[in-house]
Amino acid sequence: MKVFVIHRHSDRAKATKFVKDAKKSLGISLDPILLNNSSAPNWKARAEEEIRTAELVLVFDTEACSKSENAEWEIEIAGKLSKPIVEFNRRETIEVAMEDLKLAYNFENEFDECFSVGQQQTEGNFELFKIMVETSEELIRRRQITNGFFITIIGGLLAGSGFALKEKLIADEATLLLLVPTVLGMLLCWSWRNLIDNYGKLNKAKFKVINKLEMELSSRVFSAEWIALGKGVRKEKYRSFTETEKNVPLLFMMLLFLVAIYISLDWLWPSILSLWTQIQGISHPP
Template identity: 30%
Template sequence: MKAFLIHSFGDKEKIDTFIDRIKKYKKLEILKLDQSHWLIWRILSLYSIIKSDFIIVIVGEYSHQSKNISWELKIAQKANKKIYVIKLDESFNLPNEIDDMKIITDDELKSIIEIELDINKKIEKNLFNDKESLKNDIESQKLLLEEYKLLLQTSESLILRRQAMNTFFLTANGVLISMLGIITGAKVESSYLYIYYCAFSLVGGILCLSWNSLLVSYGQLNAGKFEVLNRLEQFLPVSIFKAEWIALGEGKNKKKYRSFTQSEKIIPRLFLILYIIIFITVIIFKVTLVKEFIKFLLLKIL
């Protein structure tokens, strides 16, 4: 978890004291810029804002005079980052850009950081709008059951889309391998043959990287859905998915459970290795210039 600090360089000592107070959160990485050339500073600031999970604005004695703070706030707002504002002293003036933003206290900031760092608390906070009504109100419990069914259906449809995606990429790679075989057997002029090999290998490599990336995304999305399902099951008579996960050793014992995503990723990786081997082989044995260059390098080294 990363938090970017927006502050005035003129308040450095007070900022350092503030950072010391939140250093106890080991999982929280504070991104803070020091003074540097304005162009380098802007590049680093933009990168840090994009990289951060949320923004903490420290209003110090000189904040209202800083044009840099105004620029950083505009960038953070454009990036749709969560912005938390805290004043080091009540007497300090706010920059114009944050006049309409809520000012929080030290204790409120600590609570926010704890929620941001604890994924379980974060899910609880955002999942339930009225948790108490689920315990006593029958209508709320019925609505919960319907939402549970809907989420389960979306999880099942996600699996179907994942299978369709696997079929598509498997077929596409099969066609590419077949094309390579046809080209090898066809009467194609040898001086142009390597171009086809390289082209098909590059296309295949891109397909495999896309396939692998989508598998990771589908796996993460499905894991998120089951995490929410487990939360909803707390208000149902039985927790079947939670019990199933425990029976599988909660993913800690590979003999009981092996990640389906990890198993699926083996296939695109094998195809990718094949394309890399073909590409390298063609480059080494088919391109005369490359061969001559390698010979030249070897002679120089040896």
């Protein structure tokens, strides 16, 4: 996340350290923008452009910034551009600012605003709840179809390469051509693994919405189910399907890698034997 940091020049080192500590403690990706010099001729134009492209504006030490005309101008521009602003006040604890930064990073406030209208329309919310559950089930079906597709394609590449090697369908000098399908298979495995990961993230987001809508119902069955499963932190009760599924492409990738090594050795073996014979001849002359 690109963050424009508004700060006094004298606090530059402290502001940089604050962002660095936030990245480490919160485990989030931040790309801080701290302008070096506010006396440059085009400083305001550059500052406005950086604020425009930033996802978030961080005001480091609001009390100190209130005494700076340039910092006040930057805050004003951020407000005009409707940028979310996180303020750090030295009178508050760092944890408060960190929490605000985390909420902004995860779009928590924007997420809650999506439910701020029409909360009393229970019947309408129930219809939305049913739609989200149905789309979640549809996502699972799509995920299974995707897994089946990749297993079929990659399994076919493995079987085809193995059959071609066993039956010597390709001349020895052209054996390396079989590396093409194996490399293609490994690339497909990588793509497959990324898709599984994204399906998992999408499903997690859907259930976050489902759980939010469920709060309007008399019984929160999905939330109860998640609690019964230990909220995902009790490994003896529940292990993520996504994490388990992501191992399957890795196993296929390892198999393809072994096949690639075998193909390479099969192609190099005559040369290795010839070289070994020459070495033996040199070592033991007649």
